Amino acid sequence: MIGNYPLHLMILVLLWGYIYTSWSLMGRLGMVSFGHGAFMGIGAYTVVMLWNHFGLSPWIGAPVALALTAVVAIVIAYPCFRFKIVGHYFALVTLALSEVTRLVFVAMRDHTGGSLGATPNGALIEGTSVAVGAVQFSSKWVWLGVVFAFWLLGLWVWRLVDRGMGRLALQAISEDEEAAASVGIHVTRAKLQVTLVSALMTCTGGILYAQYQLYVNPDTVSGIAISLQMVFGVIAGGMFVMLGPTVGAAFTLLLAEGLRLGFGNKYPALDTTIYGVMLVMFIIFMPKGILGAALDGWRRLRVSGTMQS
Amino acid sequence: MLSLEGVSAAYGGFQALFGVSLEVRAGESVAVIGPNGAGKTTLLRLISKLIDPTGGKIQFDDQLLNRVPPHAVVSRGIAHVPENRRLFPRLTIEENLRMGAFTSRKTFDAKRDLVFGLFPRLKERRGQLAGTLSGGEQQMCAIGRALMSGPKLLLLDEPSAGLAPVVVQSIFELVRKICSEGYTVLIVEQNIRQVLKVVERAYLLEAGKIVLSGRAQELLNSKDIQKAYLGL
Amino acid sequence: MDVFDIFLLEAVLNGLLLGGLLALLSLGLNLIFGVIDVVWICYAELIMCGMYAVYYLHVQYHWPLYAAMPAAILIVAVLGMILHQFVIKPVLAAEPINQLLVTGGVLFFLQAAATLAFGIDFKNLGVSLPAVRIGEMSFSAARLIAFGAAAAGVIGLFVFLNKTYLGTAIRAISQDRAIMPLMGVSPARVYTLTSALGGALAGLGACLLVLQYDVHPAIGLSFGPITFLICVLGGLGSMAGGLIAAFVFAQFISVGGFFFAIEWGYVIAFAFFIAMMFIRPQGLFRR
Numbered sequence: 016m017i018g019n020y021p022l023h024l025m026i027l028v029l030l031w032g033y034i035y036t037s038w039s040l041m042g043r044l045g046m047v048s049f050g051h052g053a054f055m056g057i058g059a060y061t062v063v064m065l066w067n068h069f070g071l072s073p074w075i076g077a078p079v080a081l082a083l084t085a086v087v088a089i090v091i092a093y094p095c096f097r098f099k100i101v102g103h104y105f106a107l108v109t110l111a112l113s114e115v116t117r118l119v120f121v122a123m124r125d126h127t128g129g130s131l132g133a134t135p136n137g138a139l140i141e142g143t144s145v146a147v148g149a150v151q152f153s154s155k156w157v158w159l160g161v162v163f164a165f166w167l168l169g170l171w172v173w174r175l176v177d178r179g180m181g182r183l184a185l186q187a188i189s190e191d192e193e194a195a196a197s198v199g200i201h202v203t204r205a206k207l208q209v210t211l212v213s214a215l216m217t218c219t220g221g222i223l224y225a226q227y228q229l230y231v232n233p234d235t236v237s238g239i240a241i242s243l244q245m246v247f248g249v250i251a252g253g254m255f256v257m258l259g260p261t262v263g264a265a266f267t268l269l270l271a272e273g274l275r276l277g278f279g280n281k282y283p284a285l286d287t288t289i290y291g292v293m294l295v296m297f298i299i300f301m302p303k304g305i306l307g308a309a310l311d312g313w314r315r316l317r318v319s320g321t322m323q324s
Numbered sequence: 325m326l327s328l329e330g331v332s333a334a335y336g337g338f339q340a341l342f343g344v345s346l347e348v349r350a351g352e353s354v355a356v357i358g359p360n361g362a363g364k365t366t367l368l369r370l371i372s373k374l375i376d377p378t379g380g381k382i383q384f385d386d387q388l389l390n391r392v393p394p395h396a397v398v399s400r401g402i403a404h405v406p407e408n409r410r411l412f413p414r415l416t417i418e419e420n421l422r423m424g425a426f427t428s429r430k431t432f433d434a435k436r437d438l439v440f441g442l443f444p445r446l447k448e449r450r451g452q453l454a455g456t457l458s459g460g461e462q463q464m465c466a467i468g469r470a471l472m473s474g475p476k477l478l479l480l481d482e483p484s485a486g487l488a489p490v491v492v493q494s495i496f497e498l499v500r501k502i503c504s505e506g507y508t509v510l511i512v513e514q515n516i517r518q519v520l521k522v523v524e525r526a527y528l529l530e531a532g533k534i535v536l537s538g539r540a541q542e543l544l545n546s547k548d549i550q551k552a553y554l555g556l
Numbered sequence: 557m558d559v560f561d562i563f564l565l566e567a568v569l570n571g572l573l574l575g576g577l578l579a580l581l582s583l584g585l586n587l588i589f590g591v592i593d594v595v596w597i598c599y600a601e602l603i604m605c606g607m608y609a610v611y612y613l614h615v616q617y618h619w620p621l622y623a624a625m626p627a628a629i630l631i632v633a634v635l636g637m638i639l640h641q642f643v644i645k646p647v648l649a650a651e652p653i654n655q656l657l658v659t660g661g662v663l664f665f666l667q668a669a670a671t672l673a674f675g676i677d678f679k680n681l682g683v684s685l686p687a688v689r690i691g692e693m694s695f696s697a698a699r700l701i702a703f704g705a706a707a708a709g710v711i712g713l714f715v716f717l718n719k720t721y722l723g724t725a726i727r728a729i730s731q732d733r734a735i736m737p738l739m740g741v742s743p744a745r746v747y748t749l750t751s752a753l754g755g756a757l758a759g760l761g762a763c764l765l766v767l768q769y770d771v772h773p774a775i776g777l778s779f780g781p782i783t784f785l786i787c788v789l790g791g792l793g794s795m796a797g798g799l800i801a802a803f804v805f806a807q808f809i810s811v812g813g814f815f816f817a818i819e820w821g822y823v824i825a826f827a828f829f830i831a832m833m834f835i836r837p838q839g840l841f842r843r
Contacts, residue, residue, distance in 0.1 A: 047653050049597070049660060090830060098837035103595045103792060106656045107784040108833070110597065114781040115826045122819035239777060243664045250657060284671035284773075291665025298658040299646045372738060394737030404738050412731045415724065423728050426721055427740035473740070 022155040024272065028265045029162045030223060033169040035248045035260035037216030040176055040209055042246075042254050045102070049242050050091075050109030053116035054084050054214045056237025058221030060120055060127060063135045063231050066149065068126065073150040077222055081215055087112070088214035089207065096206045110239060117238035132232030135225065150226045158227055165223065166261070169216060173257050176209060240287075247294045253304030262306045325350045325508055326371065326402075326477055331380030333366050340366040341532045343380065348477065348510050353503035355519045355540065356512045358529035359553075364512040365407050367529070368479045371510070372404035373397050384477070399427045401476035405483065409466040413455030417446050417465050420454050424472030431474060439468035442501070460491035467498070478502065480511040484518065496522055516553045520544045564814060566693040571810030573699040575803035577764055580706035581779060582786045582798035583713060584757030590793035591730045591750045594644055597659040599758060600780025601666035602639070606632040606762025607771040608670065611679050621683065629759035636755020637748055644751075663776070670773035678770035685767070702764035709760050710799070713753075726750055730793075782809070782822065785829045791839030800840060805829075 038051050061080035065071040071079075091112055095105045120127050127133055138149030152158055225231050234240060244267070252263025271286040278285060301308050327347040333340050340363045348354045356364050369375045371382060373394040382389040384400060392400070403424075411420050421439060425432045440447035443464040449457070454465060463483055470478060483499065484492040492515065500522045503509050513519040520526055520540045528536035528543065536543065543549055585599050596602070606628045613624035643662060647654045685697035717723035729736050729746045736743045769775065786805050790797025805825050813821030 042653075045651070045653050047656050049656075094830075094833040094837050102652050103589070103656065104788055106597070106660075107595065107788055107792075111781040111785050111826060111829070114777055115823055118819045118822055122817055122823070239663070239781075240667070243660055246657060246660060247664065282672055283676075284668040287668035288665060288672050291661055291663075291668050294661030294664060295643055295658055298654050298661060299643070302650070302654055374734075374737060393742070395740055395742040398738065398740035406735055406738065410732055410735045412728045414731055415728060419724055419728075422721065422724055423739045423741075426725065429721060 019155055022159060024268060026155060026158050026162050026227065028261070028268055029159075029166040030220065030227070031248065031264035031268065032261035033162070033166045034217055034220035034224075035245055035252070035264050036166075036169040036173055036257075037213050037220065038245045039249045039254050039260045040173065040213040040216075042249055044206065044209060046206065046210065047102075047106045047246075048109040048213075049106050049239065049246065050111075050113040050116075051214075051217050051245050052113040052237045052239065052242035053087065053109075054217040055221035055224070055241065056113075056116050056120060056233070057084050057087065058218035059225035059231045059236040060133075062222045063133055063225050064126060066135050067133065072148050073222065073226060074148070077219070080222060081218055084214050084218040085211060088210055092207055092210045096203045096210075110242070113237060113239050113242045117233045120233040120237060127233075130233060132230055132235075134230050137229075151229070162223065162227075165219065170257060172212060172216065176212065177257070243294075244287075244290070247290050249304070250294060250297050250302070251304055253307035253310075255303065256306050256310060259304050259306040263304065266305060325385060326510065327381075327383045328367075328371075329381045329383070331370060331382060332378045333363075333370050333375060334378050335366075335375075339532065341370070344529070344532070344534055345380075346527050346534060346537070348508060350476075350508055351506060352525065353499075353509040353511070353523040355523040355526040356510070356529050357514070357516045357519060357526055357543075357553075360514065361531075362529045363532040364514075364529055365481055368404060368406075368481050368510070368512055371479060372402060374404075398473050398475070401474075402479065403470035403473050403475035403477070404479040405466050405470045405481060407481040407485065409459075409462045411454040411457075411462055411465055411469070414453055416451050416453055417457070418450045420465055420469050421472050424469035426473075428473050432472070435472045435474060439471055442471075442498075443468055458491075459487045460494065463487065463491075463495055464498070467502070476508060478507050478509045480509065480513075482513055483511070484513065484515045492518065516549070517544075562692045564811070566695070567810045567814035568807065569693065570695065570699065571807040572803065573695065573703045574810055575806030576703040576706040576710075577761070578779070578783065578786060578806050579799045579802035580709050580757065580764070581761045581783045582790065582802050583710060583795055584754045584761070585783060585787050586790070586793055586795045586798045587713075587726075587757065588750065588754040589787070590795070591726055592640070592644070592648075592747055593730075594648070594655045595659065595784075595792070596639070596754065597656060597784075598639075598663035598666055598776075599754075600776030600783060601663050601670075602632055602635055602755060602758045603762045603765065603779075604670060604771065604773070604776045605635060605666065606759040607766040607775065608674060608679075609759075610763055610766045611681055611771055615679075615682060625763040628763060629756050632759030632762060633752040633756040636751040636753075636758065639755075640748060640751035645747075667773050667776065674773065676773060678772045680770045681766050683767060696768065698767040702767060705760065705764055709757065713757070713795075722746075722749065726753075782825065785826065789829055789832055789839055791841040794839065794841035797839055797841035 034055065038048065041048055058080045061083055062073045062076035065076040065079060066073060091108060095108065121129050135151070138151045221236055224236060248263035248267045249260045250263070251266050252261065253259025267290065270289065274286045274289070297304065303311065325348055329345050330343045331341060331345070332343055344367065356367060358364055366375070370377055371389070373389060373392055377390060384402060387400070389397070412423060415423070421436055422432065425435060428435070445461060446464055446468055449461070454462065457465060467480070467483070480499065483495050487495060496518045499509070499511065503522065511519060511523060520543055523540050525538065526540050526543050527534050528549070536546070536548070581603070585596060589595050609628035609631045610624050613619040613627055614621055619627070639662065643658055644655065647658050687694040688697055688700060717727055725736070725741050725746055726749070729743060733743055736746065782805060786801045787798050789805070790799070790801035808825035808828050809821040812824035
């Protein structure tokens, strides 16, 4: 039978794969967000706080979190897109957003536990392994199923967005807004829609993460570090390919675990240091990521194969 | 002083010049005339090394320019006044002149006075932002900027382009004056009639090839040129 | 004046002092963006490196501050050049998104490497400067010195950019890069110089910050995002805009922090920023 540890890894790979996929919806269109940590954090903290302080089930907390995320996403994104300030401005603003969100969680320390983090109150009574109302399951198999379902959902949304407006339309927007607008594509609305979807998906990822790990901390679910980790995961795996983010999730996770097993906890920040170096290397040498580069290579092989035959 | 032998140039896959040969002797004023798209601007950009030749030799003062990097050309004595003036719009006239003198700072004061002597209007507006100048003033400033480096060879790219007829007149007067001051000048122009009155020799460039060359007066009187370009 | 007012005044004045420092920080970022058209997302982390440099030179190797600080400025200037040469240059021709991502990667890397190398504990320079009392208000001497030095830095940069050949070339290249060679200027060299200058400004900022705050690997997060917001609000690339925005922001942080907890000061400043985005999205000034 598969032990708990491999199950745990699989769950994390699929969960982060889902979250990374949601980031890539925006990244593919040239909307680089360094702030998705904010959405994840809002999801995680809203649900946990409502449960701990008001006894509200995550089933109620989730819509609240989603609504909050939607408001934040629109308030930030609307002026950026409407007035055509994207690119650098957008990246900087989202970076600030993720930090400010983290600061809010820290500042509300009386309620959130500040930098020490918080744990959702336990809901599993002696002997049970499933508490649907509180969305707490002790069985990793249940979690695997849940996360797998969301992961599939994420891929499905990716495909919808990819096809929905036509691949060419999306590409046009990403590369040349004016040209896209002249063809009748309502650029601002399209971008806002994608941003909203991306933010909401990340929010649900945060909710799942909180309920699975049963612990939230401003630094692990919000802030620039987690935002950058998402970016790195997507770049490493391949931003323009559907399964790229998932490959990236697997890659980063295995790398982190490998380093942890190899070096123990002797060098606490070694994995992120290597991430940083690799992110820079990937951008310079392999901007399409592992999967993207692999697919390119495969395509080239096939072409040369058919040409030879 | 300047000689091009069999020089070719290309942009991407598009061949702009085919084995062009010409020469400019010290103290001469030479024009390269021809229709739009003939490759005249490409020619000047080759000489100032903004682009590299794909074949042939460029020699200046008996030294091969082929491998010289673009920013080293000015200090060898070649100053290029680019097409469309290309002043720095948010720098003042004086600051533009300063940029022209970047490689010859010691002589800045003397050269600046020389330029202001040539172009009194520039002196009046020395603190004005270059982007706010009229077309004719910009052209004067651009030429002045090139003169700041004390060049041996002055390259002028279509100085009359985009200017009102009255201004064009004064610009050519200026060119005539510069030539008579002893500067060696290579000027590229579409305004054939005017430029041939001001220079000593000229080459006709069509579709990347030199098809005619000779003394300016001869070309002016040539029936081919008169028919094709002067509407006679 | 009753006690309430005077401490409010103190907060306002402290805001002014903070504004001077933030202005200096924003200057470097705006310079780089205005000239090279790249945002150094890792700018605050470069400052962090400078702070560590001063710390180790002074505390570990017992260099006097008047030697450690210039050395730190030099170190960060070199870091800036290395950043440009090896990280930015390869992606200058690529899409802007790559440039953002690559400096984001460096941010990630520098924070992690600092944790690895120096540990997560807060390190204090061990220099305690007296408080300056004006009436009932007291101001830290470190803050006053920082303001003075920042002002000197701003003026120095202004003089350099306007009165020297190199400075004029730096201003010129952002207006027309293609004809710089015709002036005898190699654009690559100007970019390298600008990177060094941006790094030096970060280094100067580091020296001033380390007098007031402890250094730790995540300290870039304390002023990085706020510096970005300042630059965006002032108009990315506009140094004048950054100056004004810096003082405005500093007031929000200082006075907001006076009425609520310090973190809320930042939140209020951010909220103000968002509001401004709706009113004047492109920032105060153009580049």
